Amino acid sequence: MTMEEALVTRLAGATGVSALLGNGEEGLPSVGWFGRVRTDALPALALIKVSPGREWSHSGPDGLDGPRIQFDCYARTTPEAMALALAVRTEMESAATVSGIVFHEAQLESENWIDEGEQDGGSPLFRISQDYTFYHEEIAP
Numbered sequence: 281m282t283m284e285e286a287l288v289t290r291l292a293g294a295t296g297v298s299a300l301l302g303n304g305e306e307g308l309p310s311v312g313w314f315g316r317v318r319t320d321a322l323p324a325l326a327l328i329k330v331s332p333g334r335e336w337s338h339s340g341p342d343g344l345d346g347p348r349i350q351f352d353c354y355a356r357t358t359p360e361a362m363a364l365a366l367a368v369r370t371e372m373e374s375a376a377t378v379s380g381i382v383f384h385e386a387q388l389e390s391e392n393w394i395d396e397g398e399q400d401g402g403s404p405l406f407r408i409s410q411d412y413t414f415y416h417e418e419i420a421p
Contacts, residue, residue, distance in 0.1 A: 330347075348412070
């Protein structure tokens, strides 16, 4: 499993995060890469890789990468977006191992609050974007 797949699995399985998410495709929590699907229920969590954070030594990649990932917390109300952002921070600031990927504690690098305005049907949409840098490594099989 790739880090990207393991990160989605981690967030969807984290009780504090998944309890706040609406359901997306196939009834699974609304968390995924490249933005949210407009038909997914809110709150939703979208992930975007900002920087791969590939670490190198003189002999090549050292296997301990530290990417910067943007976590976009979407919700219909500011309190819902804030609650999801706090749950994501709590989860990401702790270490975890998921499907052979070791996630070290993440560092929150930036946070932006954005009023997305009215969406289809006139409903408001709020987004809190958080950028985290964290190291991860694959456990050798």
